[in-house]
Amino acid sequence: MITVTICVGSSCSVRGSDEFADALEREIEKRGLGDRIRLVGAFCMEQCSKGISVKVDDQQYREVHFLEAASFFEREILPRLNREESS
Amino acid sequence: MRLFIEVAWDSLAKHGEELCGDCVRVATTPQSFIVVLSDGLGSGVKANIMATLTAEIAASMFQRGASVEEVISTLVATLPECSVRKLAYATFAALLVERGRDAYLVEYDTPPLILIRGGQIWSLPRVEREVEGRKIHEAHFWLQEGDYLVMVSDGYVHAGVGGLYRLGWGWQNIAVSVRRWVQTGGDAHSLVRALSNTAMRLYDGKPGDDSTAVAMRVRRTVVATIWTGPPADREQDAQAVARLMKSRGIKVICGGTTAQIAARVLGQELKVDWVPPSKRGNTPSRARGTPPTARLDGVDLVTEGILTLGQTVSLLEQAKTVHDLPPGEDAASRLARILLSADEIHFLVGTAINPNQVADVIRGESMRMLYVKELARQLEQRNKSVTLERI
Ligand code: FES
Numbered sequence: 001m002i003t004v005t006i007c008v009g010s011s012c013s014v015r016g017s018d019e020f021a022d023a024l025e026r027e028i029e030k031r032g033l034g035d036r037i038r039l040v041g042a043f044c045m046e047q048c049s050k051g052i053s054v055k056v057d058d059q060q061y062r063e064v065h066f067l068e069a070a071s072f073f074e075r076e077i078l079p080r081l082n083r084e085e086s087s
Numbered sequence: 088m089r090l091f092i093e094v095a096w097d098s099l100a101k102h103g104e105e106l107c108g109d110c111v112r113v114a115t116t117p118q119s120f121i122v123v124l125s126d127g128l129g130s131g132v133k134a135n136i137m138a139t140l141t142a143e144i145a146a147s148m149f150q151r152g153a154s155v156e157e158v159i160s161t162l163v164a165t166l167p168e169c170s171v172r173k174l175a176y177a178t179f180a181a182l183l184v185e186r187g188r189d190a191y192l193v194e195y196d197t198p199p200l201i202l203i204r205g206g207q208i209w210s211l212p213r214v215e216r217e218v219e220g221r222k223i224h225e226a227h228f229w230l231q232e233g234d235y236l237v238m239v240s241d242g243y244v245h246a247g248v249g250g251l252y253r254l255g256w257g258w259q260n261i262a263v264s265v266r267r268w269v270q271t272g273g274d275a276h277s278l279v280r281a282l283s284n285t286a287m288r289l290y291d292g293k294p295g296d297d298s299t300a301v302a303m304r305v306r307r308t309v310v311a312t313i314w315t316g317p318p319a320d321r322e323q324d325a326q327a328v329a330r331l332m333k334s335r336g337i338k339v340i341c342g343g344t345t346a347q348i349a350a351r352v353l354g355q356e357l358k359v360d361w362v363p364p365s366k367r368g369n370t371p372s373r374a375r376g377t378p379p380t381a382r383l384d385g386v387d388l389v390t391e392g393i394l395t396l397g398q399t400v401s402l403l404e405q406a407k408t409v410h411d412l413p414p415g416e417d418a419a420s421r422l423a424r425i426l427l428s429a430d431e432i433h434f435l436v437g438t439a440i441n442p443n444q445v446a447d448v449i450r451g452e453s454m455r456m457l458y459v460k461e462l463a464r465q466l467e468q469r470n471k472s473v474t475l476e477r478i
Pocket residue numbers: 007008009010011012013043044045046047048049052053
């Protein structure tokens with residue numbers, strides 16, 4: 001089970017954390033991975049910057065753009081899932 | 088159980104006058120509550136000045152423990168007497184309450200205080216006596232939870248003279264109206280507004296006399312404790328959490344890191360109130376850019392820090408009472424509602440400096456502390472008792 005924590009603090013919400021979450025969810029549903037990935041919201045991660053703050057398990061990302069949900073999924077989440085599977 | 092006396096008042100100036108010739112003064116300390124309603128003879132500027140002086144002198148003397156004899160002799164010595172009618176220029180009623188229960192009432196030529204207890208108009212055993220040649224009425228009694236008390240000036244008793252009520256609204260009718268209204272269980276502000284609206288209607292929008300009502304409701308004290316900011320010393324984390332959890336009344340956490348500390352110490356997961364957009368159904372989502380709230384078992388409100396505190400400051404700047412707040416379920420509206428509903432507010436302010444927010448330190452004080460101090464100032468102005476403790 002992978003937990004993706006999306007900052008929904010003021011700065012990140014202005015930068016589109018809802019849209020990002022929406023798009024990420026579509027990626028998850030498309031692949032039928034709903035039971036392996038959990039999406040949760042979080043308080044301001046004190047990383048307010050140019051983009052959205054996101055955590056995949058304990059790995060912190062900042063400056064994620066709300067339009068890059070699909071590529072973020074491919075790049076950061078899928079490999080993790082595969083690793084989880086093979087271990 | 089401690090009792091609290093909620094108080095609200097409203098004055099209508101005689102039609103055509105800019106100033107009201109009635110004056111209300113309230114003086115509270117953690118131990119005592121004093122309210123004085125003074126009615127200046129006549130109307131306009133002179134009445135206003137006489138009433139203001141009378142209320143001011145009486146309230147401040149009673150607050151310093153003066154007896155009614157001392158108050159009246161000071162008033163007689165200070166204020167002029169109407170030479171034609173040989174009357175004092177202002178009458179007054181004062182209610183003094185010690186420790187929320189022990190009440191003393193003195194009335195000098197004013198309509199009697201209305202007390203509604205257990206749904207009934209309660210008549211207080213008043214004793215008449217003369218002080219400095221002036222007839223006063225006094226009563227000693229104990230307040231109870233659920234009591235409603237109302238003081239009115241003459242203008243109320245006469246409201247509607249010659250109109251709806253040939254002889255005016257009258258004390259008995261006012262008391263009956265209050266008794267009926269009290270069944271709604273509303274607070275002092277709503278009661279005074281209802282009274283004021285009725286008086287205005289009876290006067291057909293043009294009060295024939297200065298009319299003032301003071302409404303009081305006796306209820307349990309509402310206490311709120313707000314913890315914001317991690318303690319300077321990490322070793323104090325657990326103790327800070329324990330302080331909050333053991334506090335009486337409403338518990339609030341403001342601050343992301345603070346909330347995480349609490350979650351860790353309590354062994355809970357911090358659940359931020361957020362569901363992915365697709366699962367929201369028709370629950371309205373937060374407006375973009377408003378700080379979120381979260382949940383912890385046993386804590387009534389969990390919010391982020393600085394932005395929420397800042398927004399709450401602006402809300403309080405625009406709202407005098409809880410009734411003036413815009414409806415809203417966002418973090419700041421909820422916090423403002425708690426602060427304005429509480430009578431006693433304790434702020435526990437952590438002083439750890441967040442390395443990401445060093446820039447926020449202004450003249451040695453963090454933004455957090457500046458906001459909390461401003462909130463405390465605003466709340467004290469509303470007669471609430473506020474404490475601020477740095478941890
Ligand atoms: S609001 Fe997202 S990191 Fe601050």
